[in-house]
Amino acid sequence: MIEVLFLLFAAIALGAAINVLAQKHVLYSSLSLIVLLTAISGLFILMQAEFLAVINVIVYAGAIMVLFVFVIMLLNLPADEDGEDRLRWLKLIGIPMGLFLSFMVIRTVWDVRATPLTPELAGTPQAIGASLFTDYVLPFELTSLLILIALMGAVVFAKKDL
């Protein structure tokens, strides 16, 4: 049963990722990325990481992707124009090298084994919060600084007279 769910979510994730690359208009790409994020959240739930699954939907699909869609609609973009193909010669090298890299990466992770622990770790908000406010309290506080800087940077970059 759980294998069927894994294969279902994996197929949705891969299909959505391919669709992100295949679409001509970035609006459809970003909508497809939302499907990918939802499938990833389903996989998180299969791995007992419920808190991250919820956060993934709320923050990624709910906030970040809405920002993307908002900007795309604000700019009122045309579909991708087909420019001149400047990479014609690089393709000859790039496709074999890309296939080789894919082969090596997949082969590396193909045989990785681990003995799963029982009972399984549950990523509840309680467990994550306890770790976040004890072992990782300094990075957690620095996160707020990062968010503040990103906020100010976004405001400065989006100003009219840059």
Added chain:
Amino acid sequence: MIPLNWYLILGAALFLLGMLGFFVKRNIIALLLSVEIMLNAVNLTFVAFSSQNGQINGQIFVFFVLVVAAAEAAVGLALVIAMFRNRETLNVDRSNLLKW
């Protein structure tokens, strides 16, 4: 329970797809979306190792990756808006003022 390498293979495939998009696409928003695919592939790998090893640390890392992704999206999209306003295009090949 699902073996670890199923998750790793899926994560690697998603990462490679994101990388392919980053190299092939020319629209800067599509490049940002490809980066998001890669970040999610890494998140999946982190959570897979975390749940199989019984350590919460991997899930904390996913939390920080989410924060960095949010900051990156905010600043990146502000840059996209500035670029579109100044250059009237989002094609990264046409933003070549620093090239000789």
